[in-house]
Amino acid sequence: MNLILLEAADFMAADRVVLRDPRRLAHLREVHQAAAGDRMRVGLLDGLMGIGQIESLDTGQACLTVTLDQPPPAKLPLTLLLALPRPKMLRRVLQTVSAMGVARLVLLNSYRVEKSFWQTPFLEPAAIEEQLRLGLEQARDTVLPEVLIEKRFKPFVEDRLPALAAGTRGLVGHPGSYPACPRALSEPVTLAIGPEGGWIPYEVEKLQEAGLAPVQLGERILRVENAVPALLARLF
Amino acid sequence: MNLILLEAADFMAADRVVLRDPRRLAHLREVHQAAAGDRMRVGLLDGLMGIGQIESLDTGQACLTVTLDQPPPAKLPLTLLLALPRPKMLRRVLQTVSAMGVARLVLLNSYRVEKSFWQTPFLEPAAIEEQLRLGLEQARDTVLPEVLIEKRFKPFVEDRLPALAAGTRGLVGHPGSYPACPRALSEPVTLAIGPEGGWIPYEVEKLQEAGLAPVQLGERILRVENAVPALLARLF
Structure with a gap:
């Protein structure tokens, strides 16, 4: 997972997402060994890509502040x-x-x-x-x-x-x-x-x-x- | 398996091979549904490729008459x-x-x-x-x-x-x-x-x-x- 794929339902505000599903959480914790403060590549399904900074991360959820400003690569x-x-x-x-x-x-x-x-x-x-x-x-x-x-x-x-x-x-x-x-x-x-x-x-x-x-x-x-x-x- | 790979040990004579191993036999019978008279592509490990004609085939062995006359493709x-x-x-x-x-x-x-x-x-x-x-x-x-x-x-x-x-x-x-x-x-x-x-x-x-x-x-x-x-x- 070189990019965390976000959906509209993940967004609490225009620049804030909360992830609760086990798959993405496990990947953040186990593969990336991510912690608060880390910056990850993110992208909105069918939308722009950018950077998400992890504000908090525990077994139940991850909160990120995201900036989406890059177009996805051409098909x-x-x-x-x-x-x-x-x-x-x-x-x-x-x-x-x-x-x-x-x-x-x-x-x-x-x-x-x-x-x-x-x-x-x-x-x-x-x-x-x-x-x-x-x-x-x-x-x-x-x-x-x-x-x-x-x-x-x-x-x-x-x-x-x-x-x-x-x-x-x-x-x-x-x-x-x-x-x-x-x-x-x-x-x-x-x-x-x-x-x-x-x-x-x-x-x-x-x-x-x-x-x-x-x-x-x-x-x-x-x-x-x-x-x-x-x-x-x-x-x- | 688009070619049956033969080894020196399979040869009974210069143009005659007997296959006894379960993997190749099962492949001949189940994937190719081969029967006596069928012609298959064969090749000798590190050697020439050609055609093998099945003379007999049962659960225990397959006998083929082979003609090896084509070089393998270039690396x-x-x-x-x-x-x-x-x-x-x-x-x-x-x-x-x-x-x-x-x-x-x-x-x-x-x-x-x-x-x-x-x-x-x-x-x-x-x-x-x-x-x-x-x-x-x-x-x-x-x-x-x-x-x-x-x-x-x-x-x-x-x-x-x-x-x-x-x-x-x-x-x-x-x-x-x-x-x-x-x-x-x-x-x-x-x-x-x-x-x-x-x-x-x-x-x-x-x-x-x-x-x-x-x-x-x-x-x-x-x-x-x-x-x-x-x-x-x-x-x-």
Whole structure:
């Protein structure tokens, strides 16, 4: 937690917050070993970032005086379509997506996504937001990415993706004899990353029809949790 | 497992292998749902890759006829110095390093590495090799990276690092007002990535004296498991 994420409900006055939840309190006390007088980076969810000075801290609550005067870092101009990963990986990937500044994430079905993955409680809105917040706290950001859940591949790719991808550079990460993933783009991008085992040929065709061009990242097959940071770091 | 990694001991003849270990057998049967006649990608540890055709498969053993005729993918010309991560992250990072083709990994002490991390059984040679093999099987490679363990920062950085880094582009990933991490290099690189919380200023100075120049990857602070693939994908 490189930034303490505050919510409107934490504020007692414009410059004064009280934290009472066990997670943030434990983190302040145990990881930061914070004490009265210490200054910490803070940020208001969907708002500005700045500094909080601890006025008091005990097992039940922490009181801070805060100054919020810095904008959060810019988001990547990216809509990331991700075939739904297995639940354990989903949680880490949500943190990664949020930490790296993806503006919009679409969790999408694919032939090779196991049906049971859609049953995980980690897809509930509160569970998704929990992981996204951890990513913001890690990276020092305050703005949650938008997350869309699309359980049906074909209607999404045929009916909604062309509008989402309009005006952006559309790419599909896919192993094979495709052009190398481009580098250091400044334009908006729509990028699709497949499941373990990859997109099936029908899916690559449909994504191409929607305006996404296949690109590859070399001979090595990466796990989704590595492919996401690798592709983002190369693209932007 | 996108490649079945074979060892010399698996070979009954130049083109015939028998697998008897539960891990590979279970993977063949349960993940690949393989049956006699199926063809799988295989590779000999530290040797060539190719195709194995399953001649027979039951709960006790699998017999394959193999043809090994392709070289493994090239390694990245990279020596990666990594402050020892916490044990759970160490295992994943070892897989990542191996999957992404790092030639040499140095696990290094740092002021912010907790002393207890050095006690983990995951640092035993067999445990390290297990994770590295998983990375090779994921990425389709056969050549293990070299791994060095350096429990003392100063003697390593003063006495051995200058020789290791000689003739390479030396870089330290470090947040701050440094030049951006360079892109698409073809020369050999020595890259140092710090612990959670980062290198302390003394360490950055010592790494600089050994010829490593600080570079940054943007305002966002990434976890080590994301910083590694992000930096490698940007550098190469």
